[in-house]
Amino acid sequence: MLSQESRFAPDPDECVSKVIDGEAIIINVTNGVYYSMNGVGTFIWELLAEGHSLGESADLVAARYEVDRGTAFEDLTRLAGELVDEKLLVLAPDVRPGGDGVITGDQLVYTAPELSIYRDMSALLALDPPMPRLKDTPWKKA
Amino acid sequence: MRVLYWTQLFWPYIGGVEVLGARLLISLRARGHELQVVTSHGALELPDEEEFEGIPVHRLPFETALSGQDLGSMTAALRRVAVLKREFRPDLTHVNLTDASVFFHLQTGSAWPSRTLLTTRVAMTHAVAGGDTLLGRSLRAADWVTTNSSAMLADLHRLVPEIRDRSSLIYNGLEMPSLEPVPLPFDPPVLMCLGRLVESKGFDLAVAAMPTLLKEEPDLRLVLAGDGPVGPDLVRQAESLGVAEAVTFPGWVQPEAVAELMNGATLVIVPSRWPEAFGLVALQAAQMSRPVVAAGVGGLPEVVAHGETGLIVEAEDVQGLVAAVRSLLAEPEWAEALGRKGRDRAGELFGWDAHVDAYDTLYRRLQNGGKRC
Numbered sequence: 001m002l003s004q005e006s007r008f009a010p011d012p013d014e015c016v017s018k019v020i021d022g023e024a025i026i027i028n029v030t031n032g033v034y035y036s037m038n039g040v041g042t043f044i045w046e047l048l049a050e051g052h053s054l055g056e057s058a059d060l061v062a063a064r065y066e067v068d069r070g071t072a073f074e075d076l077t078r079l080a081g082e083l084v085d086e087k088l089l090v091l092a093p094d095v096r097p098g099g100d101g102v103i104t105g106d107q108l109v110y111t112a113p114e115l116s117i118y119r120d121m122s123a124l125l126a127l128d129p130p131m132p133r134l135k136d137t138p139w140k141k142a
Numbered sequence: 143m144r145v146l147y148w149t150q151l152f153w154p155y156i157g158g159v160e161v162l163g164a165r166l167l168i169s170l171r172a173r174g175h176e177l178q179v180v181t182s183h184g185a186l187e188l189p190d191e192e193e194f195e196g197i198p199v200h201r202l203p204f205e206t207a208l209s210g211q212d213l214g215s216m217t218a219a220l221r222r223v224a225v226l227k228r229e230f231r232p233d234l235t236h237v238n239l240t241d242a243s244v245f246f247h248l249q250t251g252s253a254w255p256s257r258t259l260l261t262t263r264v265a266m267t268h269a270v271a272g273g274d275t276l277l278g279r280s281l282r283a284a285d286w287v288t289t290n291s292s293a294m295l296a297d298l299h300r301l302v303p304e305i306r307d308r309s310s311l312i313y314n315g316l317e318m319p320s321l322e323p324v325p326l327p328f329d330p331p332v333l334m335c336l337g338r339l340v341e342s343k344g345f346d347l348a349v350a351a352m353p354t355l356l357k358e359e360p361d362l363r364l365v366l367a368g369d370g371p372v373g374p375d376l377v378r379q380a381e382s383l384g385v386a387e388a389v390t391f392p393g394w395v396q397p398e399a400v401a402e403l404m405n406g407a408t409l410v411i412v413p414s415r416w417p418e419a420f421g422l423v424a425l426q427a428a429q430m431s432r433p434v435v436a437a438g439v440g441g442l443p444e445v446v447a448h449g450e451t452g453l454i455v456e457a458e459d460v461q462g463l464v465a466a467v468r469s470l471l472a473e474p475e476w477a478e479a480l481g482r483k484g485r486d487r488a489g490e491l492f493g494w495d496a497h498v499d500a501y502d503t504l505y506r507r508l509q510n511g512g513k514r515c
Contacts, residue, residue: 018213020220023249027211034208034276036249117274124242124276125209 002077004055008048008084009092017088019046026088034118035088040065041113044079051095054080063103065110072110079113086117143509144176146232146256150241152181153194157338158422159240159263161397162314168195169498175505178230180223182243200226204243219246224253232256233509237280240264244280251283257508260284261312262294265417265440271301281305286508288312290420291441312504313444314420315497316429318489319401323431326408326478330361331471334407334432336395336423339370342416344437344458349376351464352385359471362388367403369394404430409470409477412436412446415457421445424452425492428484433477435466445492451484 010017017026024042026035037045043064047057058073065072083089151157153164167177179199192199202222207215223246227235236259237244247258260280271278281287281302287309289295295311335345345366355362366376366389373391380389395403404410410427412418417440424434424445434452436442448454453470455462470477 016211016213018217020213020217020249021224025213025216025249027213029211032211034245116279118245118276118279119272120270120275120277121208121242121245123269125205 002054002080004053004058004073005093006054006080007051007092007095008080008089009051009095010049011087011090015088017045017049028087030087032122033086034121035086036116036118038111038114038116039108040075040111041079041115044076044113045083047097048080048083048089050099051092051097056097060103064108066107067110075112079115082115086115143233143505144178144230145170145505146178146180146227146230146235148180148235148237148243148247150182150238150243151184152179152199154186154188155184156397159238162316162422163238164194165317165494166498166501167197169494170502170505171195171197173498173502175502178226178232180226182241202243202246204246205241208242208245216246220249223247224250227254227256230254234259234505236261236505237284238263239277239280242276245276248276248280248283257285258283259504259508260287262287262289262298263419265294265419266297266301269297269301278302284308286310286504288504290314291444293417293441293444294419310504312497312500313492314422314425315492315494316422316425316488317494318429321401321405321430323429323481323485324405326432326474326481327406328408328471328474330363331359331408332406333362333364333467334367334404334410334427335365335413336367336400336403336410336426337412339366339368339373339376341372342414343368343370344413344415345376346372346379347413347458347460347463348411349379349383349385349389350460351467352380352388353383354464355467356385356388358468362471364389365392365403365407366390367392367395400426401430404432407432409467410434411463411467412442413455413457413463414439414442416440418442425488428452428481428488428492431478431481431485433470433480433484435463435470447483447487451480451487 014030015026015028019042022039024037024045054076058069058076061072062069149163151160171177177197181201182204183201188201190201202219203215207219235256239260239262287305299306335348337343352364380386404427410432412424414437419441421442424436427434428451434446436446437457438454439457443454446452453466455466
């Protein structure tokens, strides 16, 4: 059961991640499933991965985006549950964030965080390769 | 209009999809479209930037980045695609969905919001396309989806029913070769298979039919044209069945040499196990007035009209293949008639101008309208 105090850490054995131009891409290296998140989701991923609790993260989301804290907490809890289910985050009650996460500047438009899942990445990478042994084809030698 | 054409592989690759794509772009440019290509390097060492017939081609390491789970390469590729989209400002991105590279298109959607036309050219019979898959997300996000046979369209509708009102069939098309067909050779008769030498093409089934066929037609020849990993297996199979002298392997055939190759065939056999989305070889055979014996998988029964332009047999049914070949070789006039009808039908249903017209029209509709054209 997740609560205001729940804290997390990325599972170092299961996932690698990177935020690229404001969008997080996460790979479960064990099963080859890819994930991506929209802007709000990426902000939340960074907060949780830094060790902020759900409650602290809800405060920071409500400060950065045009959203009330209650909605932010509900969305956070849902997303954190999905990330734990996908084995991308593990519960880590003893971690603490490195900084206090001060938010400055104008508030941004809020869109509910979404975790996009690509379970078929491996299957698509293996889909009917068009030209096996292409290097051996005669035209290449010509 | 500006169109970003997205394809797994492109020229100088010369598989069916690549040749068709390259010809389509040349024809669309002649109709006033400004085009650029996004593709992968594939297995060859090719430049990142090149031009094909004056059309810019951008090659990115999509497959190696994804299969290697290389976030650094993915970052570089995503940024390059984003810059390319912002600079080219396409009205439409036409994605050929045959691999996972569409991930990079989806991830750069905010860089430049163009409409997306998604074309599938490979069988999706065994695919899954839920909301938690790249295939499903790509299909649902597209403004329009096309595929190249009714069988493939039915597969797509089964996978993602909600795209029924924004999807359509555009048959592959080919220009009629300048070379005229010659009469079918019967002295000796020649069976022809053309394509990649991979298990899914089922060329081993044609080899397996030879011992029986040779009993009645001792001079019969089988030509397996192409290249691929099961080539050595097919050679061994022919040797073990004692038919090696009747089977020849001319190797890879250049696209421009296909018509001449077809003229040397009495019958063309397409014994695929894999549900071919379309079956270009069957169309190439029909253009040269060759009757086709094809497996009833995927789009092949649409390209080969059973009893009119060739014969459809059950997949992996060697005895059925034997019976079909035997019946056509026994009645040369019937075989000639099927071939002539095949050529007529190829021009009527699978002509090049109709293929280009269909995409040109669809491009313009997507530019001018919403998702529901």
